Amino acid sequence: MKIPLLIAFSGLVGAVIAAQAGSADTLLEKHTSELQSATGLTVQYTLQVLPGGGPQDYVLKLGKNGKFRLESPDETIVADGTTVWDYKKSDNSYTQAQQTDSDLKAFLKRDAVFPWVAFFVKEPFKDTTGIKVGSSRIMKGKAVTDVSMTLPGAPVRTASLFVDNTLGVARGGTIKSGEDGQTILMAKELTLSKDALADSTFSFAVPDGAKKVDPATAAVSFDKVAKIFNTNCIGCHGSGNPRSGLDLTSYQGVMTGGRGGAVITAGDPDNSRIMAYLKANGKPVMPPRGQLSDGDLQTIAGWIKAGAKQ
Numbered sequence: 001m002k003i004p005l006l007i008a009f010s011g012l013v014g015a016v017i018a019a020q021a022g023s024a025d026t027l028l029e030k031h032t033s034e035l036q037s038a039t040g041l042t043v044q045y046t047l048q049v050l051p052g053g054g055p056q057d058y059v060l061k062l063g064k065n066g067k068f069r070l071e072s073p074d075e076t077i078v079a080d081g082t083t084v085w086d087y088k089k090s091d092n093s094y095t096q097a098q099q100t101d102s103d104l105k106a107f108l109k110r111d112a113v114f115p116w117v118a119f120f121v122k123e124p125f126k127d128t129t130g131i132k133v134g135s136s137r138i139m140k141g142k143a144v145t146d147v148s149m150t151l152p153g154a155p156v157r158t159a160s161l162f163v164d165n166t167l168g169v170a171r172g173g174t175i176k177s178g179e180d181g182q183t184i185l186m187a188k189e190l191t192l193s194k195d196a197l198a199d200s201t202f203s204f205a206v207p208d209g210a211k212k213v214d215p216a217t218a219a220v221s222f223d224k225v226a227k228i229f230n231t232n233c234i235g236c237h238g239s240g241n242p243r244s245g246l247d248l249t250s251y252q253g254v255m256t257g258g259r260g261g262a263v264i265t266a267g268d269p270d271n272s273r274i275m276a277y278l279k280a281n282g283k284p285v286m287p288p289r290g291q292l293s294d295g296d297l298q299t300i301a302g303w304i305k306a307g308a309k310q
């Protein structure tokens with residue numbers, strides 16, 4: 001009688017050990033080393049901004065030496081290591097500029113690429129705290145394990161990665177912002193390659209009739225500014241219970257401002273309070289996870305300069 005019981009018991013111990021094999025640190029180390037050692041990454045995924053947003057199709061491609069390409073329904077941003085192009089579909093226009101280190105940094109701060117920054121960043125979880133393994137489940141046909149964490153910076157935001165049990169690399173993740181704001185990314189296809197992606201992947205073909213605009217004067221319409229707010233701010237500055245009383249979901253809300261008063265001084269970006277937050281100029285940086293791209297900052301400043309019209 002004793003022997004079968006012992007076998008049953010050791011079987012149980014085995015199962016417990018197997019479940020623990022993927023500790024949070026091991027999972028994140030493997031995820032990082034797989035991305036670091038790859039030469040190319042291609043991800044087709046959906047990105048959904050809650051509350052309210054439906055899933056949108058995105059394609060991300062990364063290559064060593066700062067090469068990246070991100071296609072979303074609104075925008076294509078491409079960098080080949082020396083030049084960066086940013087194409088806005090809404091008005092069929094693009095900017096072209098010499099690529100600098102800050103372009104890659106700004107790109108990697110986008111929520112849309114958050115699960116895969118380890119491709120470029122050696123220690124992406126260095127300042128991350130509260131790392132915990134959650135449950136394993138099937139996501140779009142693949143077995144994944146959730147790893148949750150608290151992101152550095154204020155106010156505190158939590159995030160999770162959905163790590164592929166076979167590949168060892170995240171197939172997506174979530175970032176929570178505010179009480180009910182959440183961005184969810186889920187890969188349909190993810191390919192790591194040992195060979196570099198074709199050069200053409202990171203070149204920009206000017207779409208039919210697209211006009212080239214100077215980044216400094218590119219923006220005057222509120223639509224473009226509203227898009228930036230919708231993507232980066234309304235998780236916390238929504239219409240329900242906006243942080244600091246600032247509702248960024250409408251033109252009226254933007255012009256009304258927050259607890260500290262007006263945030264826009266039409267015609268004068270340097271004296272508009274919103275710019276101090278966006279540039280972390282004596283104020284907490286907005287969005288708290290990191291600055292907007294230089295292009296987005298110029299869009300907002302350009303719109304204010306042109307009179308902050310609706």
Ligand code: HEC
Nearest residue numbers: 177232233236243244246258259260261263274277286287
């Ligand atoms: C993760 C939540 C979060 C996100 C995302 C966020 N904010 Fe904020 N925002 C806050 C909090 C919290 C405060 C109050 C901070 C303080 O004053 O210490 C604040 C305050 C502000 C203020 C000051 C308002 C006033 O009058 O007091 C401005 C301006 C602002 N945010 C702009 C933005 C913009 C623009 C974006 C997007 C580019 C953004 N925020 C994204 C949380 C957020």
